[in-house]
Amino acid sequence: MHHFLARADFPAMLETLAAAGFTCIGPQVRQGSIVFDQLHEVAQLPQGWQDEQQPGSYRLHQTGSPYWFDWANGASAIKPYTFAPQESLWKAVRDESGRLHFKTILPKPQKTAILGVRACDLAALAIQDQHFLHGTYPDPYYQQRRENLLLIGVNCTHAAATCFCVSTGDGPDILDGYDLLLSETAEGFVLQTGSEQGQQIADQLPLAQATQEQLLTAQERMQPARQQQRSLPDKPPLYDKLQHTHWQEVGARCLACGNCTSVCPTCFCHQEVEHPALDGTGSTHERLWNSCFDPNHSYIHGGAVRRSHADYYRQWLTHKLAGWHEQFGRSGCTGCGRCITWCPVGIDLTEEVGSLTT
Ligand code: SF4
Ligand code: SF4
Known part of the structure; x- marks a missing residue:
């Protein structure tokens, strides 16, 4: 079922997430790039900003559009939210008799909702899950953070000149791995749920049933992201x-x-x-x-x-x-x-x- 969340009602999403105990992380402009950081209000979202990417070059420019998600991606994926760049794993303490005691230091992650996750990054997260969670020895550090994540995907409407997710089969349409999925139009967002957790958030939002016209507009807006891509051959030898x-x-x-x-x-x-x-x-x-x-x-x-x-x-x-x-x-x-x-x-x-x- 496709719902519609009007742009004017979007603050309700942030309020609902906060009321459910989530720290919300979302895209914002920082030092000339789109980065993920704590999001307190809609005004922090990168309205009208779009990226131009080339080998060795990333530039943002302002288009004056009403869109918040009309960019491809920034330097940071969501990897740091599951696989920490630096963390303590365990410590050894020597007691008065000289014996060593070893203690695991597990993270105590907060419930975290990440808004604006792209198809390529959800696909990458699935690969990281394979590595960290589905082997013989699941990684408890990754696992603790992963279990506390709520993922709000947003379909891409613009591809950078460096993007090639179509040829790897990972985008730009988000097909799975999300709790909530948004497709942006000028008036608001077509919204889909992908998990029980996502459904619980959606149940508290002022949603309408999406019309055929809204669905069509959302699909049409994704066309440039599908077409403006370079390619990589499958399994180069x-x-x-x-x-x-x-x-x-x-x-x-x-x-x-x-x-x-x-x-x-x-x-x-x-x-x-x-x-x-x-x-x-x-x-x-x-x-x-x-x-x-x-x-x-x-x-x-x-x-x-x-x-x-x-x-x-x-x-x-x-x-x-x-x-x-x-x-x-x-x-x-x-x-x-x-x-x-x-x-x-x-x-x-x-x-x-x-x-x-x-
Ligand atoms: S980004 Fe990678 S390929 Fe480029 S100079 Fe650094 S190490 Fe080499
Ligand atoms: S294009 Fe491929 S190899 Fe390069 S950063 Fe993205 S996922 Fe990694």
Whole structure:
């Protein structure tokens, strides 16, 4: 069933979420980019803002439109809300007799509603769920945050020049993984529910039944996002290209900064660091995001296996687009385009794949 929430009634959504105990996170303009941060009122939403993205470039401009969600995506996916960039996992405490006691430090997340989640990021979250929750040892840190999330998806009406979610099969239409789903029109939002939790919120909103005209308008508004996209071939044969000279060419440009893995909504590599107290009374064990572009990422006894920027990039791309099919049954890329936009030297995933495979 499709409902309609008038734009003037949208504050009721934020009030209902707050009354149900959710901290609301939503998109807003900050330092020239769309970011997710705590949302207290509708006035914080990025009304009329639209992004222009190119390899190594992200710019916002004001269109003067009434729309709040007429942008593609910003640097940050929703990854930090489930997989924390930095967190303490456990600590060891030495008692007076000298014995060590180990204590797990589990997060105590608040109920969090994220408004404005895109199709590519919901698809990425499903991959992260596979990695963190559905293996032999579910990750309790991720699990605690994930169980406290309410996801409000918004269908895209605009694709950046770096987007290719159509070719990965992940967007721009949101098909699942949401609690509530919105499609924006000038007058308001076509609203669908995707879970019991979403239904409970929807039941408290001043909704009308969506008319055929509203449904048609919402569909038509999504057409540009479906059409203005670049593409990536399915399963590019990268295992056959391990000795290709193009890896060296990309390696000569790559700074090994790790921006691409930080912004990627599916990357999950991390390092673990010990912080011992100087007086020897205890120690805290931390997990931090890490990257296959870190020279220490492939360090094993005697040295690092991958030693050059070309090695790092080959590892990243080959794992993401080839190895993940064996590991997770699908590509590790959902076509968000962030690694292209936020690479400071404009290394371009779809272009590089083209150079490697043609
Ligand atoms: S590899 Fe690049 S385009 Fe694909 S999901 Fe990661 S950041 Fe997005
Ligand atoms: S590909 Fe670009 S973003 Fe990734 S590590 Fe190299 S320079 Fe940084």
